[in-house]
Amino acid sequence: MNQLNVAKFGGTSVADYDAMQRCADIIVNNPDTRVVVVSASAGVTNYLVQLAQGNLTAEQQDKIIQAICDIEYAVIGRLKQPADVLTALDNLIHEMSAIARNEQLSESLKLKDALLSFGERMSSLLFAELLRQRGVQAVNFDIRQVLKTDSTFSQAQPDIQATRRQAQTLMKPELSRSVFVTQGFIGSDSENATTTLGRGGSDYTAALLAEALDAETLHIWTDVTGIFTTDPRVASSARPIPEISFDEAAEMATFGAKILHPATLIPAIRSGSKVFVGSSRAANDGGTWISRETQERPAYRAIALRRDQVLLTLKSPNMLHATGFLADVFGILAKYKISVDLITTSEISVALTIDEPQNGTRKTLSSELLAELGEICDVKVEQGLSLIAVIGNRLQSVNGVGGKILSAMDSYNLRMICHGASPNNLCFLVYAEDAERIVENLHQKLFE
């Protein structure tokens, strides 16, 4: 091993046996890859989130568990002589089903995280066996021994020092002997209870491990050939970006480009590991390199779209010439661990956006929070909105930015606009039903 590489394979990359074989090709072709982080096979975490709601009939539960079994046993059906792996998989399914049927599940974020961990635990078990059958000396390693977090179930924050210590002790000395196949997305708290890092968190796991193990490179294998100028599913004319800076890519991830979990680049920025994003379906078709310095810093880099936004408008007659209102509002939001994305203010009101993802187990906007805000102001909640961010460089000093961007949406309603706080983005909030059309128009104006 010359240069340690950590590779991460997302859900579609390990969706089934054939997809896993393509990942195995990638690993076999790069002997520097000694750590392999896998997501749950495509669809499995969504099924687990459905189970985690906890209010299903036994029949509904059985149907979902069966759907998960169909995915996992289809892989094992194609492996050779997998007797011990089959037993291990049976045990995991058994354990998973017991948690799914636990009556406390609907109330307990801790149990929900335990349940959500099974997708990655099953895919890593199967993928390690598949690699061994390809002649790779691979072990399936339980990442919960290494990736230590706080106890914010469903949105756990990693403990960087503890993770480094564990990775250096339990993984590093063995890497020359074995390829470590391990789970993305999951960790454990100080009492060893299973935690998760939030949906899409496997990218973050891989970046944290790359940092903790001092890896030179991190390869993120997904279903597209790199980071595009916008989501290619939204605008078919989107084109791949061969090279992008950490800042630009981090900005894209923060503003909803699903290609990377929003926190992925934080460890990479700290450690300086170079990050590559490519497609496991087309490993030779190139991809995007993300690094500190890039040759180009174009004014317009990309457009990101984040769905499921909630706009809170808080109106206080006392805000007129009053001080402390915003501090009170943000005090309450901090207490509920709510992070605010966009914000605009007028003399007597403040409007702010909050992410309310529909695919997780934690609800951001609780009735307790709204009641507490209601004690100091009038609260208006608007849903069905999407946030669009134009990402670029020096946007404050590029001539005609406002006109160019606004002309792409002259036949749509614009609910809110934010420009000026950062030279790297210009963001606005639109009605969800218009969002994709606006992204397409904008892409045409800025990139075609």
Ligand code: ADP
């Ligand atoms: P994985 O399961 O491998 O983590 P994800 O589905 O989480 O994959 O992320 C890949 C998807 O991200 C792509 O299929 C694409 O639709 C979406 N995406 C959003 N924005 C972008 C972008 N700017 N460039 C490329 N893909 C993007």
Ligand code: ASP
């Ligand atoms: N399996 C998890 C999810 O679907 C984590 C990931 O895929 O990154 O959110």
Ligand code: MG
């Ligand atoms: Mg992902």
